[in-house]
Amino acid sequence: MECAICRTRRPRRFCPGVGGEICSLCCGTEREVTVECPLDCEFLREGRRHEKPAARNAAEFPNRDIQVPEKLLRANEHLLAFLSLTIFRSAMQVSGVVDGDVQEALDGLIRTYRTLESGVYYESRPNNLLAGSIYAAVWDALAEFRSAEQEELGLTKTRDADVLGVLVFLQHFALNCDNGRRRGRAFLDALREFHPPAQEPSGSSPSSAILR
Numbered sequence: 636m637e638c639a640i641c642r643t644r645r646p647r648r649f650c651p652g653v654g655g656e657i658c659s660l661c662c663g664t665e666r667e668v669t670v671e672c673p674l675d676c677e678f679l680r681e682g683r684r685h686e687k688p689a690a691r692n693a694a695e696f697p698n699r700d701i702q703v704p705e706k707l708l709r710a711n712e713h714l715l716a717f718l719s720l721t722i723f724r725s726a727m728q729v730s731g732v733v734d735g736d737v738q739e740a741l742d743g744l745i746r747t748y749r750t751l752e753s754g755v756y757y758e759s760r761p762n763n764l765l766a767g768s769i770y771a772a773v774w775d776a777l778a779e780f781r782s783a784e785q786e787e788l789g790l791t792k793t794r795d796a797d798v799l800g801v802l803v804f805l806q807h808f809a810l811n812c813d814n815g816r817r818r819g820r821a822f823l824d825a826l827r828e829f830h831p832p833a834q835e836p837s838g839s840s841p842s843s844a845i846l847r
Contacts, residue, residue, distance in 0.1 A: 640665055651676055667816035671731070674824050683824065689815030696807050698745055703804045711797050716829075717780055718773065718801055723826040725772035732765050734813060734822045739766035741806040744773060748799040 638646045639655030646656030652670040663682065666672050672679045708715060722740075726732045739761045746759035761767045777798060781791045812822040 721776040736765040740769035
């Protein structure tokens with residue numbers, strides 16, 4: 636029996652991404668590169684614990700002129716939790732979405748909200764269909780979020796500046812998670828950790844976990 640990827644070495648484990656047995660070396664080198672790995676794969680999750688994010692200079696991150704103090708995030712914890720969950724759910728509903736698509740969607744949303752802040756609205760929807768689907772889902776969800784605020788409070792307290800700041804925070808978080816793999820989904824995996832299917836323990840919240 637031979638590895639389903641290299642066709643050379645003996646297989647050591649079953650890979651749900653290729654639907655066959657593969658060797659340990661191919662598992663390490665090809666995961667999230669040529670193989671679309673399910674987020675719950677035990678070997679992917681083990682690899683996550685040992686991999687290091689791609690080397691990035693935070694000073695070169697985009698939108699560093701937008702200040703995102705912890706005070707802003709604390710004041711908008713519900714918005715942060717709502718946006719992170721919306722991004723995760725919308726991404727997981729579209730086959731083939733990777734972190735790069737999410738980053739592109741966030742970039743488009745930030746560009747659009749920058750124009751709202753300037754008073755000259757211009758929508759920067761990504762041409763990439765995968766990123767565009769996430770962009771649209773987040774855009775529509777934000778409209779619903781504000782509508783619910785209006786209905787419950789009689790006013791919309793979430794400002795465009797608040798949304799912009801939270802989006803920039805999530806963009807920088809996504810860049811920090813980037814493992815440099817072509818099919819990488821480390822950022823989506825992180826969001827999955829913050830929004831597990833099971834009920835959160837009392838006293839904790841997804842947004843507080845992200846802020847730590």
